[in-house]
Amino acid sequence: MKTNISYIIVFTLSLLFSNSFSNDKPADFKKFVVVIDAGHGGKDPGKPSKTGVREKDVALKIALLIGEELGRNKEIEVLYTRKTDVFVELDRRGEIANKAKADLFISIHCNAHTSQASGAETYVLGLHRNNTNFEVAKAENEVIFLEDNYEEKYAQYNLNSPESLIGLTLMQEEFLDQSIQLASLVQDNFREKLNRKDRSVKQAGFVVLHQTVMPSILIETGFITNNEEGKYLNSSTGQKEIAHAIATAIEEYKGNVSANDFLGITKVVPAVEVKDIVSDSEVYMVQIAASSKSVEPKSYNFKGLAEITRAKEGKLYKYYYGDTSNYSDIQRKLSEAKSKGYKSAYIVSFKNGVKRKVN
Numbered sequence: 509m510k511t512n513i514s515y516i517i518v519f520t521l522s523l524l525f526s527n528s529f530s531n532d533k534p535a536d537f538k539k540f541v542v543v544i545d546a547g548h549g550g551k552d553p554g555k556p557s558k559t560g561v562r563e564k565d566v567a568l569k570i571a572l573l574i575g576e577e578l579g580r581n582k583e584i585e586v587l588y589t590r591k592t593d594v595f596v597e598l599d600r601r602g603e604i605a606n607k608a609k610a611d612l613f614i615s616i617h618c619n620a621h622t623s624q625a626s627g628a629e630t631y632v633l634g635l636h637r638n639n640t641n642f643e644v645a646k647a648e649n650e651v652i653f654l655e656d657n658y659e660e661k662y663a664q665y666n667l668n669s670p671e672s673l674i675g676l677t678l679m680q681e682e683f684l685d686q687s688i689q690l691a692s693l694v695q696d697n698f699r700e701k702l703n704r705k706d707r708s709v710k711q712a713g714f715v716v717l718h719q720t721v722m723p724s725i726l727i728e729t730g731f732i733t734n735n736e737e738g739k740y741l742n743s744s745t746g747q748k749e750i751a752h753a754i755a756t757a758i759e760e761y762k763g764n765v766s767a768n769d770f771l772g773i774t775k776v777v778p779a780v781e782v783k784d785i786v787s788d789s790e791v792y793m794v795q796i797a798a799s800s801k802s803v804e805p806k807s808y809n810f811k812g813l814a815e816i817t818r819a820k821e822g823k824l825y826k827y828y829y830g831d832t833s834n835y836s837d838i839q840r841k842l843s844e845a846k847s848k849g850y851k852s853a854y855i856v857s858f859k860n861g862v863k864r865k866v867n
């Protein structure tokens with residue numbers, strides 16, 4: 509047994525080193541796929557400004573520059589929803605990302621306002637907390653009216669009623685903490701490296717973000733209606749700087765994610781309430797949902813499943829079914845959770861405060 513363990517350690521270390529120091533990737537090496545979505549295009553100009561700067565042009569230039577920079581990283585594959593001035597339907601944008609099984613979806617836009625408002629803000633999908641956020645999402649969502657069959661395609665959305673617009677289920681929030689992490693890195697770069705006005709990370713109901721099944725953000729890179737910022741956004745220096753700030757944030761995010769994935773471990777953040785889960789021996793649970801909302805761990809909230817544990821991890825509450833050191837027992841519980849409708853449920857194990865996804 510001891511030999512086996514030392515072998516595993518040596519093997520793991522050699523993998524670590526080969527990954528850091530060599531370009532020979534294992535045969536099953538999967539590139540980190542980033543889909544870059546330049547907002548608007550073609551018959552949809554996006555927001556116009558008095559100076560004639562058009563959102564669709566600025567968004568496309570920044571998107572292509574981000575892709576150019578990320579494309580130089582051998583571990584990243586870049587895909588675009590558009591590379592030219594063409595109209596792309598909102599649901600098609602999400603479809604491109606979903607089909608590619610992308611790791612990230614980045615949508616690039618510009619803001620506009622009747623005042624001289626300025627600054628950059630980054631959105632993740634969620635319920636808006638104030639009317640300004642709602643107005644931004646509403647303006648971006650209105651492009652669906654330019655599409656054929658929009659009534660049919662977007663029947664689930666009522667653009668004037670944010671609650672219906674979201675219809676967020678617990679499972680759809682699975683990617684929220686990662687989206688927020690990336691959005692914060694983008695805003696940090698804007699503020700610290702470019703000295704831009706930081707309008708912070710926000711939540712609102714963007715249809716385009718609702719279509720994707722991976723961490724997704726929408727960046728309002730600045731106000732084309734602001735005299736100075738409009739000029740900056742329309743200049744090649746401004747576009748290069750903004751693209752560089754976004755690309756660096758994506759690479760930093762990728763670094764964080766890969767480090768965790770490589771070991772198959774999610775380190776539980778110290779501040780979390782997982783004390784009930786911490787154990788010297790391995791404990792198995794079925795993760796059935798993740799949400800920013802704290803829901804009582806009662807069976808009536810979880811389709812009749814009893815034995816629900818709620819634990820805070822980062823900004824999300826994770827909900828677990830079952831609690832056992834018996835592996836075949838937890839496999840039975842996984843089947844039970846799936847039969848109740850928790851189709852993407854999976855087994856996790858906890859040991860000494862470290863959570864691990866069990867395959």
Ligand SMILES: [Zn+2]
Pocket residue numbers: 547548554555563616617618648
């Ligand atoms: Zn836009």
